[in-house]
Amino acid sequence: MYSGKHLIQPSDFTIEEINDILSLAKHIIQNPKAYADVCKGMVLASLFYEPSTRTKFSFDTAMLRLGGQVIGFSDPTTSSTAKGETVADSAKTVSKYADIIVVRHPKEGTAKLMSKFADCPVINAGDGGHQHPTQTLTDLLTIVNYKKEIKNLKVGVCGDLKFGRTIHSLVTCLSRFENIEFVFISPEELKMPGYVKEEIEPLGIKYTETDNLEQAMKDGLDILYMSRVQRERFISEEEYLRLKDFFILTKEKMALAKKDMIVMHPLPRVNEIATEVDSDPRAVYFEQVRFGMYVRMALIMTLLGIKDVQ
């Protein structure tokens, strides 16, 4: 049985290990050709039990750009799951073919379960509303790229703070870095859950809560992390419609922000960022997608034990 590292949640890696992955990702960005064959002869199994375009493409492309091959499915009805195979058995079987497994599943804890039965590293590509650690790595690489280092930053997090798993992961992970301050911007109904605040409070993290996006922008944010209000999290359609347009980032609001503030978003967006903002050089959310691929390349190499070629 494989006893090495998996990535199930951001806390599986120390800050040093995260910094090593970010540093490797930067090397790959600088000279991608040098890494074009490092995974030659290796196979990544991409098991997507629920729909995803961005994350699946990102992992598949990452492995292909490292010279490896990809197998898998994006429709569980075409896999043995449809015949009633358990996740544990799928992990045992697939890890006989593949060198590394990437899994997305609607049930929380599935990646952890797979990691207990697989003979190879397992990467969690999203398990329901629980964790999405490679989005966090993507966010960190984006921040490092634009802010040089992850410290002394005032980070505004805006939108659906109650249900947004990428936001919870990012906030708890950023809290492990030096001198990070948060401004949580949301309507009352979508406030940051108590358990996230309880996790960061003992670390001495400063945070404020507001429903005033304009004021937060004026107060000098270094990063504004926007998020989508997710229709699927609401029982009442009426409630969703009432809250979805609560915060919309426009050109006028961007004018209030610092000249070097960056706007991030895990995508897809609905209407929380007006398209007129896309042309602002501070809007980096589409660049974030590219960083996601590079950081996944670095992660795959790290978990497969492949040394940096530089």
Add this chain to the structure above:
Amino acid sequence: MINVSKLKKGIVIDHITQGYGYKIFEQLGLDKLDDVVVLMRNVDSEKMGKKDLIKIETDLKLNFDVLSIIDPGITITYVIDGERVKKVKLAPPQQVTGILTCKNPRCITNQEHIDNITFRLIDAEKKLYACEYCDARTSL
């Protein structure tokens, strides 16, 4: 007042919060024992006002984890030849395996049969534990 004779050999589970006695009786599977077991409810107590109490006339190996999750304030006394030989005070364990089940309907453990799920202690006072798979909080 009902009189229950003094135990010669066995275990006394004392200072059980009033009303918790039957739960402990069930969780420890005491109904399956062939030995003498006495569950006393609503017993007068100087400290607690009212309490429950269980006496077991056997060498049963108790699962302290189960007991401490249900009612961490209880005391366990082992008796041999009518003498108290050992007294144990409980504290909630840092983690428990194979006792709790996850109450989160979205957790994979509620879709697949998984043995020996581990839960880690989050809040000793509220007896809250987090599932190792989904991190959802649960208690017994």
